[in-house]
Amino acid sequence: MTDTSDLTAALRGIVDDFNALTTADRLQLLLEFSTGLPELPERYAAHPELLEGVPECQSPIFLVVEVDGSGPDAPVHLFFSAPAEAPTTRGFAGILYEGLNGLTAADVQAVPNDISDRLGLAEAVSPLRLRGMAGMLGRIKRQVREKSGI
Amino acid sequence: MSLLFDDDPKFTAYANPERLVSTQWLADHLGDEGLAVVESDEDVLLYETGHIPGAVKVDWHLDLNDAVTRDYVDGAGFAKLLGGKGITRDTTVVIYGDKNNWWAAYALWVFALFGHPDVRLLDGGRAKWVAEGREFTTDVPSPAPVDYPVVEREDDGVRAFKEDVLGFLGGQLVDVRSLPEYTGERTHMPDYPDEGTVRGGHIPGAQSVPWARAANEDGTFRSRADLDAIYRQEKGLTPSEPVIAYCRIGERSAHSWFVLQHLLGFPNVRNYDGSWTEWGNSVRVPIARGAEPGDVPAP
Numbered sequence: 001m002t003d004t005s006d007l008t009a010a011l012r013g014i015v016d017d018f019n020a021l022t023t024a025d026r027l028q029l030l031l032e033f034s035t036g037l038p039e040l041p042e043r044y045a046a047h048p049e050l051l052e053g054v055p056e057c058q059s060p061i062f063l064v065v066e067v068d069g070s071g072p073d074a075p076v077h078l079f080f081s082a083p084a085e086a087p088t089t090r091g092f093a094g095i096l097y098e099g100l101n102g103l104t105a106a107d108v109q110a111v112p113n114d115i116s117d118r119l120g121l122a123e124a125v126s127p128l129r130l131r132g133m134a135g136m137l138g139r140i141k142r143q144v145r146e147k148s149g150i
Numbered sequence: 151m152s153l154l155f156d157d158d159p160k161f162t163a164y165a166n167p168e169r170l171v172s173t174q175w176l177a178d179h180l181g182d183e184g185l186a187v188v189e190s191d192e193d194v195l196l197y198e199t200g201h202i203p204g205a206v207k208v209d210w211h212l213d214l215n216d217a218v219t220r221d222y223v224d225g226a227g228f229a230k231l232l233g234g235k236g237i238t239r240d241t242t243v244v245i246y247g248d249k250n251n252w253w254a255a256y257a258l259w260v261f262a263l264f265g266h267p268d269v270r271l272l273d274g275g276r277a278k279w280v281a282e283g284r285e286f287t288t289d290v291p292s293p294a295p296v297d298y299p300v301v302e303r304e305d306d307g308v309r310a311f312k313e314d315v316l317g318f319l320g321g322q323l324v325d326v327r328s329l330p331e332y333t334g335e336r337t338h339m340p341d342y343p344d345e346g347t348v349r350g351g352h353i354p355g356a357q358s359v360p361w362a363r364a365a366n367e368d369g370t371f372r373s374r375a376d377l378d379a380i381y382r383q384e385k386g387l388t389p390s391e392p393v394i395a396y397c398r399i400g401e402r403s404a405h406s407w408f409v410l411q412h413l414l415g416f417p418n419v420r421n422y423d424g425s426w427t428e429w430g431n432s433v434r435v436p437i438a439r440g441a442e443p444g445d446v447p448a449p
Contacts, residue, residue: 023212024212027194027195027198028198030195031195031198031199034195034199059193084199085193085196085199085248085280086193086196087193087195087196087198087199088193088194088195088196089193091195123211123212123217124194124209124211124212125194125211126211
């Protein structure tokens with residue numbers, strides 16, 4: 001069993017859902033996260049330069065974090081931009097959005113760095129791609145740290 | 151029965167024009183009896199977002215690799231895969247994919263390990279089909295299973311292993327990675343993360359011919375004359391001697407293997423699928439650094 005004791009409720013649910021499925025169905029679930037990723041709001045869609053690129057990913061992806069206020073309890077909001085022709089990368093962004101959006105700055109900082117390894121996807125996607133998801137998480141955490149001041 | 155070849159004038163100059171089809175040819179023949187269209191992508195979810203009508207998916211992770219051994223599926227595994235996709239030994243297979251057909255060429259190369267008689271690449275791949283605004287569907291076909299014979303995989307002549315390359319030093323080796331990977335400045339593609347190679351550089355004596363030089367902007371292959379100018383005139387490669395191509399994990403070099411084998415007609419080309427991830431990590435294996443092929447160690 002994949003350990004989820006150190007995860008927040010949303011992430012625990014996602015990890016449990018993935019691990020309950022066969023490998024092929026895990027890919028389908030990843031695709032659902034891909035299609036569920038919200039569009040960028042106008043303030044970012046019109047200003048892509050405000051987003052940070054994640055070169056660890058094999059396809060272009062950009063992200064930005066907003067923190068309401070400062071300190072450990074400040075809520076965090078995530079915004080991603082990833083092309084439709086990169087569904088795997090979008091799927092990983094979708095998981096992070098679903099799992100982290102709205103958490104407090106402290107909770108985001110506490111997300112384990114190996115979350116990408118707990119989805120049971122190692123057989124189905126390349127290590128490079130899983131590392132890309134870890135790269136997104138690393139950049140999210142850094143932005144949260146800078147913007148929340150914790 | 152094979153389908154008729156694509157007589158697109160561009161293809162006639164190639165050594166094996168029957169190994170390529172144009173997007174127009176494919177559009178004209180979709181649904182023909184005896185034709186199977188296969189999509190094979192680097193992004194393993196791309197097929198599900200839309201594909202050429204009737205195309206089946208071959209997943210390079212789940213379908214072509216053995217789940218345990220660091221190897222491809224065996225004859226029984228290949229028969230199960232193709233039979234399950236409704237492909238017989240007589241079926242004409244057209245493969246296409248993303249990323250300049252890297253994985254499509256890779257899949258075609260694996261098909262070649264099993265000697266599938268008629269397998270072709272879609273010139274320009276998925277991107278050209280998209281650019282031309284051609285039809286896509288999310289309907290996944292469920293072809294009736296058919297019998298595909300169990301054919302023993304024959305690696306000889308098509309595939310090179312590390313030991314083969316060690317015995318081949320001084321021969322025509324082609325490194326198809328980007329220049330910074332070749333010189334040793336980096337161990338991975340620009341903007342791609344490191345996949346964990348200990349050392350950077352290239353196999354001693356290998357010529358640098360980045361795969362992209364074989365492709366036009368739109369992902370189609372360059373003309374026969376252009377390819378001859380690069381591989382034969384500039385690099386001095388000769389068809390009378392064997393060639394081994396490699397990259398980082400064997401997919402980009404499958405693309406160059408296709409160019410040398412089928413477009414230029416070199417009779418003896420092997421793809422070293424272990425490539426730099428194996429070579430750069432292997433104990434007591436020589437490497438060279440810098441922009442020159444470097445000295446080949448005495449045997």
